[in-house]
Amino acid sequence: MKIVVLKFGGTSVGSIKKIKKVAEIIVGYKRKNYKVVVVSSAMSGVTNELIKKSSEISNNFPITEYDVLVSTGEQIACSLIAGRLIHKGYMSRSWLAWQIPILTVGAHKNSRINQINKIKIIKYLRKGGIPIITGFQGVNNDNRITTIGRGGSDASAIMLAKFFRAERCIIYTDVEGVYTTDPNKLKKAKKIKVISYEEMLEMASLGAKVMQPVSIQDARLNRIDIEVKSSFKNKSGTLITKRSNIINNKIVTGISSTQNDSKVSLIGVKDKPGVAAAIFKPLSKNLVNVDMVVQNISANGKETDLTFTIKTDDLNKTKKIIQENKTINYRKLVFEKGVSKISVIGVGMITTPGVTFRMFQTLANKQINIKVISTSEIKISVLIDKINTQRALIALHKEFKLDHKK
Amino acid sequence: MKIVVLKFGGTSVGSIKKIKKVAEIIVGYKRKNYKVVVVSSAMSGVTNELIKKSSEISNNFPITEYDVLVSTGEQIACSLIAGRLIHKGYMSRSWLAWQIPILTVGAHKNSRINQINKIKIIKYLRKGGIPIITGFQGVNNDNRITTIGRGGSDASAIMLAKFFRAERCIIYTDVEGVYTTDPNKLKKAKKIKVISYEEMLEMASLGAKVMQPVSIQDARLNRIDIEVKSSFKNKSGTLITKRSNIINNKIVTGISSTQNDSKVSLIGVKDKPGVAAAIFKPLSKNLVNVDMVVQNISANGKETDLTFTIKTDDLNKTKKIIQENKTINYRKLVFEKGVSKISVIGVGMITTPGVTFRMFQTLANKQINIKVISTSEIKISVLIDKINTQRALIALHKEFKLDHKK
Numbered sequence: 001m002k003i004v005v006l007k008f009g010g011t012s013v014g015s016i017k018k019i020k021k022v023a024e025i026i027v028g029y030k031r032k033n034y035k036v037v038v039v040s041s042a043m044s045g046v047t048n049e050l051i052k053k054s055s056e057i058s059n060n061f062p063i064t065e066y067d068v069l070v071s072t073g074e075q076i077a078c079s080l081i082a083g084r085l086i087h088k089g090y091m092s093r094s095w096l097a098w099q100i101p102i103l104t105v106g107a108h109k110n111s112r113i114n115q116i117n118k119i120k121i122i123k124y125l126r127k128g129g130i131p132i133i134t135g136f137q138g139v140n141n142d143n144r145i146t147t148i149g150r151g152g153s154d155a156s157a158i159m160l161a162k163f164f165r166a167e168r169c170i171i172y173t174d175v176e177g178v179y180t181t182d183p184n185k186l187k188k189a190k191k192i193k194v195i196s197y198e199e200m201l202e203m204a205s206l207g208a209k210v211m212q213p214v215s216i217q218d219a220r221l222n223r224i225d226i227e228v229k230s231s232f233k234n235k236s237g238t239l240i241t242k243r244s245n246i247i248n249n250k251i252v253t254g255i256s257s258t259q260n261d262s263k264v265s266l267i268g269v270k271d272k273p274g275v276a277a278a279i280f281k282p283l284s285k286n287l288v289n290v291d292m293v294v295q296n297i298s299a300n301g302k303e304t305d306l307t308f309t310i311k312t313d314d315l316n317k318t319k320k321i322i323q324e325n326k327t328i329n330y331r332k333l334v335f336e337k338g339v340s341k342i343s344v345i346g347v348g349m350i351t352t353p354g355v356t357f358r359m360f361q362t363l364a365n366k367q368i369n370i371k372v373i374s375t376s377e378i379k380i381s382v383l384i385d386k387i388n389t390q391r392a393l394i395a396l397h398k399e400f401k402l403d404h405k406k
Numbered sequence: 407m408k409i410v411v412l413k414f415g416g417t418s419v420g421s422i423k424k425i426k427k428v429a430e431i432i433v434g435y436k437r438k439n440y441k442v443v444v445v446s447s448a449m450s451g452v453t454n455e456l457i458k459k460s461s462e463i464s465n466n467f468p469i470t471e472y473d474v475l476v477s478t479g480e481q482i483a484c485s486l487i488a489g490r491l492i493h494k495g496y497m498s499r500s501w502l503a504w505q506i507p508i509l510t511v512g513a514h515k516n517s518r519i520n521q522i523n524k525i526k527i528i529k530y531l532r533k534g535g536i537p538i539i540t541g542f543q544g545v546n547n548d549n550r551i552t553t554i555g556r557g558g559s560d561a562s563a564i565m566l567a568k569f570f571r572a573e574r575c576i577i578y579t580d581v582e583g584v585y586t587t588d589p590n591k592l593k594k595a596k597k598i599k600v601i602s603y604e605e606m607l608e609m610a611s612l613g614a615k616v617m618q619p620v621s622i623q624d625a626r627l628n629r630i631d632i633e634v635k636s637s638f639k640n641k642s643g644t645l646i647t648k649r650s651n652i653i654n655n656k657i658v659t660g661i662s663s664t665q666n667d668s669k670v671s672l673i674g675v676k677d678k679p680g681v682a683a684a685i686f687k688p689l690s691k692n693l694v695n696v697d698m699v700v701q702n703i704s705a706n707g708k709e710t711d712l713t714f715t716i717k718t719d720d721l722n723k724t725k726k727i728i729q730e731n732k733t734i735n736y737r738k739l740v741f742e743k744g745v746s747k748i749s750v751i752g753v754g755m756i757t758t759p760g761v762t763f764r765m766f767q768t769l770a771n772k773q774i775n776i777k778v779i780s781t782s783e784i785k786i787s788v789l790i791d792k793i794n795t796q797r798a799l800i801a802l803h804k805e806f807k808l809d810h811k812k
Contacts, residue, residue: 016462050482056422057486058493065492068485068500072478077455079474080463086471089462094474098504099549143505 001125003166004034007135007157010044011174012231019043022086022231025172026130030090034167037123037160039135040081041153042073063108067137067147071097074134074153080154082132090218095121095323097137098145102156104138110149113138113156116163133160154215162222169224171211172231177238178203178210181255182404186393188403190254193236196243199253202345202379216240216365241349251348251355252400258341258390260312261291263371264322268331271304278328279306282321285393292341292381303331307372309383311338340389343381344396356380362399370390407531408438413541413563416450417580418637425449428637429490431578432536436496440573441531445541446487447559448479449736469514473543473553478557479501480540480559483638488538498536503543504776508562510544516555519544519562522569524755556685560621562619575630576581577617578637583617583644584609586808592799594809598659599642603661608751608785623644649753657754657761658806659724663795664747668695668718669777670728674737677710684711684734689729694720698747698787700778709737713778715789718743745777746795749787750802762786768805774798 005027013019022040029036050070054061078094085092104111121131135153140146148155154171176191178200183189193267195203197220204213210228219226219240229237237399269275276295283290293308310318317337322333349355359380363370368391374381385393397403412432419425429448435442447580456476460467484500491498506526510517527537540557544552554561560577582597584606589595602607603626607725610619625632625646635643675681682701689696699714716724721741728739755761765786769776774797778789790798803809 016459019463052619053422053482053486054489057425060493061489062492065485065489065500068502069482069489072481075481076459076475079471080459083460083463083467083471083475086468087466094471096474096551175735179665 001035001122003125003164004029004039005037005039005157005161005164005166005169007039007153007169007171007203008041008081008231009153009171009173009179010041010047010400012172013040013042014044014080018231020075020084022081022172023088025231026081027087027090029066029340030130036130037121037125037158037164037166038081038130038132038161039153040074040077040132041135042070042269043077043210046073046076065146067108067145070147071134071137071145074136078132078134082130082261085130085132090130091128092132093124095124095131095133097134098139098143100133100139102133102159104140104148106146106149109148111138111140111146113148113159116159118163121164127212145394150213151212151218154211155218158215158218158222158224158226158273161224162218166224168227169219170227172229173210174230174232175228176230176233176235177228179254181257181393181397185257186397187389188394188404190402190404194239194241194246196246196347197240198243198378199345199347200240201258202343202376203254206291210238211222250346250401251352252344252346252402253348254345255393255400255402256343256345256395257393258291259386259389261309261339261341261383261386262312262315263307263309263334263336263339263383264318265305265307265336266322266328266330266332267305267334268303269306270329271302275304275328276306278325279322282325283310283318286317286321288318288321292372292374292383309339309341309372338386339383340386341381341383342389342392342396343379344400345379346400349378349379349380358399361397362395363392366391366395407441407528408439409443409531409570409741410435410571411443411445411563411567411572411575413445413559413575413577414447414487414637415559415577415579416447416453419446419448419487420450421736422486425483425486425636426488426490428578430489431496432487433494433496434695436536442536443527443531443570444482444536445559445563445566446480446538447541448476449483452479452482461646461754472551473514473551476553477540477543477551480542484538484540488536488607491536496536497534498538499530501530501537501539502548503540504545506539508539508544508565509552510546510552512552514550517544517546517552519554519565522565527570543604547571549591557618557621557624559602560617561624563631564621564624564628564630567630568624572630575625575633576633576643577619578635579616580636580638581616581634582636582639582641583634584646585660587663587803590802591663593797594800594803594810596810600645600647600652601659602652602753603646603665604718605751605753605782606646607750609660616644617646635707652753655753656807657758658750658752658808659754660751661799661802661806661808662749662751663799664697665791665792665795666718667715667745667747667792668721669713669715669745669789670724671711671713671740671742672728672734672736672738673711673740674709674714674783676735677708681710681734682712684731685728686730689716689724692723692727694724694779698778698780698789700780715745715747715778730782744756744792745789746792747787747789748795748798748802749785750806751785752806753784755784755786764805765802768801769798772797772801
């Protein structure tokens with residue numbers, strides 16, 4: 001069977017009109033003789049409304065009932081999609097996770113799909129049916145409804161693609177695909193036709209909101225080709241696949257930048273085991289998201305300088321936490337608002353020497369000072385003054401030949 | 407086990423505030439050492455919103471998916487009630503019909519509860535839990551969600567009371583109970599403390615919107631005591647029970663009246679078999695609800711006069727249907743707008759002669775002309791000019807001593 005999994009996000013099914021459009025997209029694949037497995041999120045806004053109700057009932061709403069409550073969102077969307085397909089003369093029905101079943105393990109509100117019973121769906125596909133499956137949810141050993149913590153409906157789609165050995169998993173969303181950099185920040189940003197899982201992971205971690213990193217990682221582990229595309233425009237999207245499927249690797253695939261970051265430096269920290277933990281544990285506890293962390297090797301073996309970045313919104317909180325923590329010894333504490341992290345990402349870097357140099361030289365040519373550097377196998381990140389972000393983006397986008405279509 | 411079934415209607419769970427109140431009511435019974443089984447409807451408005459969505463998707467939305475769609479309403483309400491009880495420190499959880507299961511037979515959108523598996527709920531009650539069960543729905547042999555056509559959540563409550571041999575089934579709603587007559591029409595209307603199933607059936611058929619006749623009939627067949635009371639006011643309601651439980655039978659328990667009725671008379675109809683069917687079949691097909699039907703015995707054995715009432719809204723439709731139907735032979739067709747049906751109801755009538763006479767005399771004393779009469783064992787209905795409705799109500803309410811508390 002030539003199976004394709006189509007996943008529709010909340011904005012794609014956000015209104016009756018959009019659901020009708022979604023039904024047309026599904027019919028398109030059916031006509032191409034695909035066996036189509038559909039996964040849907042809740043209509044946009046519905047889940048938030050339900051969560052609001054739960055928080056009005058209790059500031060500590062039980063997670064067992066939370067799952068029962070929010071899972072209705074996907075149930076509604078799936079019944080409407082199936083209803084529309086039946087209206088158009090197709091054999092279709094909603095399949096709720098417990099009817100298949102999609103079995104999960106782990107705590108409520110944070111479950112993980114463990115097993116999908118294929119029998120009923122395969123039988124249904126053979127008869128020519130189009131199953132519309134509720135994303136984001138499952139049922140546990142106790143026969144209770146669960147929801148998937150991380151990745152949501154994307155994770156459902158990828159697990160369905162895995163269990164049904166789908167040819168492809170297509171994620172329909174409100175953007176046209178993955179771009180070389182944020183199109184809102186740089187007009188010249190180009191849609192990437194094909195990208196490796198690893199690059200996509202870096203891009204997602206850096207804020208490309210197309211898919212959650214955990215779902216990309218699931219797809220990578222199970223070698224499932226994902227296509228991200230818009231449900232509103234009939235255009236090809238971005239294919240996320242394994243590196244060996246990508247022939248014309250550019251050195252750099254994409255560039256990302258952050259906004260509203262602040263830099264925190266602890267100068268002259270006692271260089272002994274447990275220091276980093278002592279600093280970051282209270283921050284983590286207080287939900288401060290620490291991004292780049294750089295520690296210089298101490299010259300004398302006794303002291304070191306530690307630098308990290310946070311969102312500027314968390315700056316006051318961070319100041320207070322560090323200043324009140326008497327267990328950390330340092331000589332000086334330096335805060336700097338208005339910094340930005342620029343990252344260039346590309347698997348091509350591994351085999352191409354000199355990318356780091358080209359990046360630094362490009363910034364130097366523009367008189368842009370680099371404050372902190374951090375690198376991984378397929379990514380180089382630098383911290384610069386926020387004011388230089390746009391200029392840096394333009395220069396690097398050009399330097400790594402991203403201005404032209406791939 | 408001393409089991410009580412508490413059913414909450416849509417208005418009783420119509421807001422977060424009201425759901426919190428409902429949780430308090432439940433706790434009250436728990437404290438009295440009852441094993442409490444709760445059944446809830448959807449929050450008021452929710453079901454209609456879902457139905458609106460379905461009709462926007464298709465003017466012929468499939469009934470299988472309709473059930474999947476609208477059943478989310480009760481799921482939401484039940485998870486919120488359970489969540490509130492857990493918040494208050496009680497052991498509670500939502501039980502969706504398929505988790506119990508509540509098995510139904512019959513078509514989608516119009517199913518009937520056939521069987522309730524008691525094992526899980528009994529076990530849960532023994533452990534001290536408060537099950538919050540979704541009303542109005544079940545699951546069929548194909549493991550698909552169904553909804554109950556007639557009676558809705560009331561029917562669910564009564565079937566649960568039956569299967570769990572509950573001591574009582576309490577229907578919480580937005581009225582305080584059943585009244586001797588509509589309190590909106592007559593200020594002196596009194597709440598009835600206790601009423602027989604049979605009387606309640608007549609009252610419900612005549613427009614007392616407290617419960618649907620089908621659910622009263624189910625309760626009657628299974629000898630389940632029902633109490634109807636308000637979830638907003640802490641007052642005793644109306645007990646619906648078998649006749650032998652009622653000691654101080656009044657002759658008349660209640661009086662009802664209709665509004666906006668019209669009378670249709672076919673004078674000089676050929677008196678032969680099949681005539682009534684020929685008249686009423688096309689009306690029924692066109693969804694005209696025919697109420698009182700009276701046919702006089704024909705004097706000559708060849709002709710008869712047939713009179714029936716309909717809602718005035720259906721008058722033009724009815725005129726057209728009858729005039730266009732060439733298979734009916736009659737001499738004259740008379741329509742009369744602005745009539746009202748007044749009915750007195752009471753099981754006491756069976757054993758008390760002269761009720762009919764007292765009713766007619768009371769109306770005669772007020773110079774109110776009676777157009778049509780129709781009687782049953784426990785009910786007398788008369789048709790009068792609409793203009794006289796209020797005066798008739800006042801006079802009869804007084805005549806049958808309903809002005810004073812029972």
